[in-house]
Amino acid sequence: MAVKLVTVPEAHAAKVYSTERVGISKATHDAHLALWQGYARKTNEIRTKLPEMDIDPATANQIYSEMRALKVNYAFAYGGYINHNVYFETIGGEGGPATGAVGDLINDAYGNFDHWLNDWKATGMAGRGWVFLGYDHDEERVHTYIGDSQDTFPAWNHTLLLAMDVYEHAYFLDFKTARLKYIEAYVQVIDWDAVNARLPK
DSSP states (O other), X not given: OOOOXXXXXXXXXXXXXXGGGGTOOHHHHHHHHHXXXXXXXXXXXXXXXXXXXXXXXXXXXXXXXXXXXXXXXXXXHHHHHHHXXXXXXXXXXXXXXXXXXXXXXXXXXXXXXXXXXXXXXXXXXXXXXXXXXXXXXXXXXXXXXXXXXXXXXXXXXXXXXXEEEOSGGGTHHHHTTOHHHHHHHHGGXXXXXXXXXXXXX
16 A cells, blocks of 8 residues: 655745744754654654554554554654644744634634633643644534543544644743743734634535
């Protein structure tokens, strides 16, 4: 069977670097790009190995087996690839209150944008890796989630609209351990047009 490989840009889109106006530097984004490329490489490496994997149930084991190692790490690698896709796709905007259909969905689910914004910031302080805004196709509503690892976007039948990286590599060069200052900067550069473009038509 043909193996489909993923790709990451060799360089960020110019808009990503516009975050320097709020203190998220080019150096941070360039280092972050290398990590994103790493997730893509490992996703491709595992995808190449999966068709050759031993699929005899007698050899699979929950403590250790090739099946477990590849499948668990595939979820981590591909999750990291997707999370960073959304992070960089939706950063580098003008921030401010959410616009368009996503703005309407936020107001419907959270009452108003300021309430959602405070929830988003607090979720960022409570999470260990990611904060996600997902669109629930069953309820036709948006929800904010914590992702404590690359592979923990928790809800089925959702579309991921917005992903904020709160691992230290996303902010330590610029803000040291002051995560809240990074979050305050990040929300000023959300690209709401890009977030709306991710909403299913």
